Structure formats: C-alpha cells, structure tokens
Amino acid sequence: MDYYKLANEYQTPFYIYDFDKIKERFDKLKNAFKARKSQIFYAVKANSNLSVLKFLASLDSGFDCVSAGEIYRALKAGAKNYKIIFSGVGKSIEEIEFALNKNILYINIESEAEMFLIEQIASKMQRSARISIRVNPNVDAKTHPYISTGLHENKFGVDIESAKRMYIYAKKSSFLEPVGVHFHIGSQILDISSIQEASKIVSQLLRELIALNINLKFFDIGGGLGVCYKDEQEPNLYEYAQGILASLQGLDVCIGMEPGRFLVANAGEFVTKVLYEKCNGEKRFVIVDGAMNDLLRPSLYKAYHEIELLSDNIKGNLSLCDIVGGVCESGDFLAQNRKLAPTKTGDLIIVKGAGAYGFSMSSNYNTRNRVCELAKENDKIRIIRKRESYADQVALEVEYLKD
Ligand code: LLP
16 A cells, blocks of 8 residues: 555545455454354444444444434434444433433343433333343453453443343333343453453343243344554454353353444554654653544553554664654553664554554644544545534534623
C-alpha cells in the first residue's frame, strides 16, 4: 500500500481498515462454532463506522449495541432488527422505548431495577419484551482492571442467585419473555480458561432454569477474545469453542458471541505524520500530527501499539524516543520508549492494531477535528468518513447573545 499517496490525497492523520481482514476473522470465528447453531453479534462500540457495520451485516453478522445510538447506527447500516441485541448497565427509559419500538431480538438486562422498568414500559406499550439476563459469574478475566467486567466488584450484570430469581419473575410476567442468558467477563482476554469457567457456571444456571420449565434459546458468551498487539499468543479458537461446547452438552441453544476487538483490531491502522523531533536533555521526542484525542488507548491503558516508521531516507542509528501528539497533556503519547531511527518532518508513522477502540473512542479535545477513515477492500481504497471541519465542530453550539 502506498501510504504516501494516501497521505497526499487525504492528508494526515487517518485511520485505514482492511475489510478483507475483517472477513477473514469473521469466517474464522464462525467456523470454530460450525458444529452448533451460532450467531455473531459484532460489538459496535469497537468500531461503529457505518461502512464497517454495513460490511459486517453483509456477512450476516448481528450487532451488540450498548446505546440507542448504536442501535440507530446498526439499523442505518442495514442490520435486521431481529439481529440486534442491547446491553449496558445504564439504559434510559427513552433507550428502552426505542429498542422495544424497533422490535430488536432481545435486551440484556443488568439489574433487577432495569427489569422492572422494562416490564413497566412494555406493559404501557401493550407488548412483551424479549429479555436475557447478564450474569456476573464472579470469574477473574485476568486482564487490565479497566476492562475486567466479570467480578462482583465490577458494576456489570447480576449474581447467579439474583438472576435465577429474576428469571422466575420474568417467566410469570405477561410483559417479559426470557429468551437468553448472557455473560461477558472482560476484554483482551488471552487466557480463555476464564471464559470457559464462566461458561460452565452459567450453563449450570441454564440447566437449573430448564428444570423450572424456563427454556432459553440463546446462550450469549459475550466478547473479550484477546488479540496480538505485540507478541501475545492469541487464544486458540478451536479450544475456545470446544470449551464452550463442552459446557453445553445436551442443551439445545444458539450460541451468541459479541466479538469486537477480535474482528477489527488488527484490520486497522492509524497513520500519522512526523511534525518535529526534539530532545529535552536526554529525552528524545518525536512529535506527530495524531494525538491522544485520535487514539486514546496508549494514554488511558498504557496500551502497546506497534509502530512503523516510513521514511524515504532513513539515516542514522536507532535510539529510544516517545512518540507524542500535540495535545496539552503530559499523558498524550502514542508510544513510549521505542527504538526509532532519526525522523524528519513529513515521514509517516503507522500505528498498528488500531481498528478497535480507536476512532470510536476519539474526541475533539483541544478542538482538534476528528480524522478521516478509509477502507481497503480488494486493493481498492475508499473514504468512509470525511475529516471533520471546524464548522462541523461548532455546528451545534448556540450563539451567546447578551440580554
Ligand atoms: N460485549 C459487551 C457486553 C462488552 O461490554 C464488550 C466490550 C464487548 C462485548 C466486546 O468486547 P471485545 O470483544 O472487544 O473485547 N476500550 C477498551 C475495551 C473496552 C471493552 C468494553 N466492552 C480498549 O480499548 O481496550
């Protein structure tokens, strides 16, 4: 790929996603579960660009949404309402009404209070709401604490005993129809034994529910599959699937999966341009035109992203540097302590593994325009989101007029 040509045509910084790679990952995951009924619900939050969603919908993906906004996006991208599910600890009345009006597949409930509210709203609408309960199995996903969600100390889901009580209640309600059970214990999980342990615990609940004549169709194992950013060993999908299937022996359910990162992280790159180099005493900085507002993961989680320097004339020895943006925060870096050859203004730096939680977590901090997004498919490149303008940024603000 000629990054310089792209940089000339679209300016920098930009994100670029390889749709062929997304398809490869989608097929791989789907195949691992081919022995059973399964449905992938792509976690929209990872990368919610409409073209990415539309492409995934064309592969028959469903969508896991965590806000009415994400449901809106999925529908706009052409998703079928019966392939959309809605998760999240803090759904508002308006969002629940929106989801019920759109008649999505089911809502993943995260508290008893939320269940009562959904029941009330559904009763007002004179209809029944399909629900699933997110169980918090109290299993340690052994990942970054900010993205661990399956322990009782995390805010997500309800404990097994509460879930059971809630299913019994829901089964009796005229306005709730329990159709599934859900868990998601964290993100960037490399040791899948924790997901398998959670699956065992939750499948036991499923068996107890069957004994109570509560029959669920969906066993939703969430997302969380870790990917390789540096030298991590990605989980073996065959073992992953076997572990889940083993816990479901004798149960006739459709396995729901909510992968985000697994499908898109390594299909995306963030491309930024070198502006300056400088040394503060011994410390070397390479200052680029991309920053933490464009790609927050390094600043927020100290996440590692592979860096590649593209230069038409690399001269000199490698030395350690931080690659930093122009935002007024010391925590604004894309990479720290990396060995890089001397750079010059106009060189390009490719930040790898940026397809998930990259653009979707970007902001306008420091009144910086959000960057443009490109897609590559069959060697053809197209723009899928234009670069913002300053006018876009102020468009919703209301002029202050003194009384
Ligand atoms: N399902 C639920 C209910 C979730 O909360 C998440 C992610 C997923 C699925 C998708 O997880 P994945 O397959 O992508 O691991 N911003 C962080 C990641 C936050 C994940 C939040 N929940 C990061 O940049 O690492």
